[in-house]
Amino acid sequence: MMVRDEVDIVAAMVEHHVAQGLDHLIVTDNASVDGTREVLEEYAAQGVIELHHDPVHRKQQHSVVTAMARRARTHFAADWVVNADADEFFVPVDKRLTLRDALEEIPVGLFAFTAEVHNMVGPPAERGAGIGRLHWRDRRSVAELNRVGIHAQPTPNALHRGDSEVVVAQGNHFVSLPSRGQPAPELEIEVYHLPWRSWSQLERKVLNAGLGYAASPDLRPSKNHHGMADYRRYLQGRLRYAYLLRTPRIEDLEGGEVASFERDTWLDSHLRALTGRAVLPHQLARCLADEASDLIGPVEHAEGAHLGSLFHGLEQENLALGARLAAWERKVHAMNGQIRNLKRDTRRR
Template sequence: MTQYPKVAMTLMVRDEVDIIAANIEHHFAQGLSPILVTDNGSVDGTREILVKYSDAGLIHLWDDPRHAKQQSEVVTAMARSACTDFGADWVCNVDADEFWFASGQATIVEALALVPESIESFAVRVRNLMGPPVESGSVLRTHEWRDERSREELLAVGLHAHPTDDRVHRARADVEVVQGNHDTNLPTAEPDDVPEEARLEVLHVPYRTWKQYRRRVETTAVAYADSGKTPSPRHHGIRDAHWNDIGELEAFFVARHPAVGDTDEPTGFVRDTRLSTSMAEIETDPRMSDAFATSISEPVRMPNEAALRAQFDKRGPLLAELAETQALLKYREQDFYATLAAKEELEASTTELQATCVRLEGELEVTRHDLQNLTHFVGNLMKNPAVRGLSAAHAALRRFRRR
């Protein structure tokens, strides 16, 4: 009988009310448990849904309302807890808009049972799942086109590459998860070392409703501004924030989606029904909540889709080319990463120096206080007649010895 591993999932989430229940239910169905969740100050109803799951004993919930790009710190803590507090064998560090699958017909838990003991972690390919652009409602049953466009096709709509691979890793008490969840400090196996039947894939749904995506772009821009950290010149969220400011983001949003007709097979996309099938299977469970029903509500197509595609055709490709050129100039002329590393090192040194100054000032204040107490004690002591007499006798003795 096959011994299946215990596979934990970590999730740091903020304002994902439209998808959070579907994410949790999907990964439950894949065998993931425990599920460790940190809410990052959600205000759209996400946390209320998480509380219901927590009260039912289905997830373990923490709160970290800071908006300082501290994902690495928070997810690392959860991943370590999965090992030390829950006895997990493997950990999947998941984003709210990611749906993990085994590459074959097995569940994730069944696939990971086939990984050789020598492997500590391995890469998990991530691909965007697309469909017709939607104004409101859910896309989880209608987005059935996996984005396999070429680099040139992506650049034309303002994207420089497909999403970065994720990592699945053994549960370790000393694991460190990097910002973005895409890597850890554990050694990564070569792709050919992972058996084909053990490999995992992620279907990523970053473009859901237009309103949700615009809010996400705005939130990302504010979070980076507040954190003081410098995003990459190619950070698509920051680039999209600029296009939002000049009134072009909605056209880019529509242009990134395939123009799906009744019989068309859009160029650069591959039909993939795994997510819609998962949602349909979960929907039949009689215990499903209202929150899950919201996650699969009927989508409303963009009423101005044709006009927005025409708007993009006029200006979008030029804006995308200009943005990519500007990014390349920053990389080449300013040595972006070296400059960023030097800046971060200086900030870290300054922070350490400030902490040292605060510590020394505190110690000096304690010393001053002790000295004042000692002076006060000696003053009171010298007022005592017996002490004064003893002091006078001692002085007389010293004078006698000098003679």
């Protein structure tokens, strides 16, 4: 795991994966300034993680994670490697199993396979990890997501066998090892993902990502890249409205379309049950602290979401206008080429 400024949730992530039976956790802190580094140092002192430090603020995740993935094999003889972010919780679909149980039964001859990633959503809040609030799986269709400014559901994450030469792509979604299939259905693994835990967390995450890409001119993220789209919104002063637009209203969650949101409190219950046997109970307790006072009220939510919808409409108009302009530029370029050819043919005559 490579992490930067995730103090609200990083302890929960570590405790979860320790409880799931992973042998070793290799973590690189990317010069966090919010207390994340200090939390990780506590876990390192307990011997449950191997902690590295990378002070460079660029988008070098692929190279750092690749180095950690290779180290998992060369130093710890890992059979399987899980490359995770701080807001991701890997677990078998069958909750009677631990992650270790499943991985021990999955043949390494698969080389690599993917795990579906499920965004967990809930009412918006100013701050907090959201573990006690984000109780719904986001099942919105692509069309529904597009209407609230989200490009698509998350790409599945790749898990792979230990390999000293593996390459992990930016984002942990793809690796250089070929996949020879998926695990048996009873051994499938999924990921609980908490990407928009609070307004303060999203603002910090977007700013860090935007500055990282700005410092990495060799990386060219897609125009549809969610982080860069949000960074543009941040620079234009409308990220908060985008956050409130994408966050469903409580009435939609509890009484809206069943197909769009599926209630799932497993992660919350699971983490609270770990408190008594956690490596660092006080750090896990901080992640699980009550957030009721930090909720964003329904009136502000509705008003902000309305503004977010208006801004999103303008975004779509600008994109459509840009596409038409690009099409006209291609036509003009083609016509200029035809004119040059006609002039050349005329001179030859």
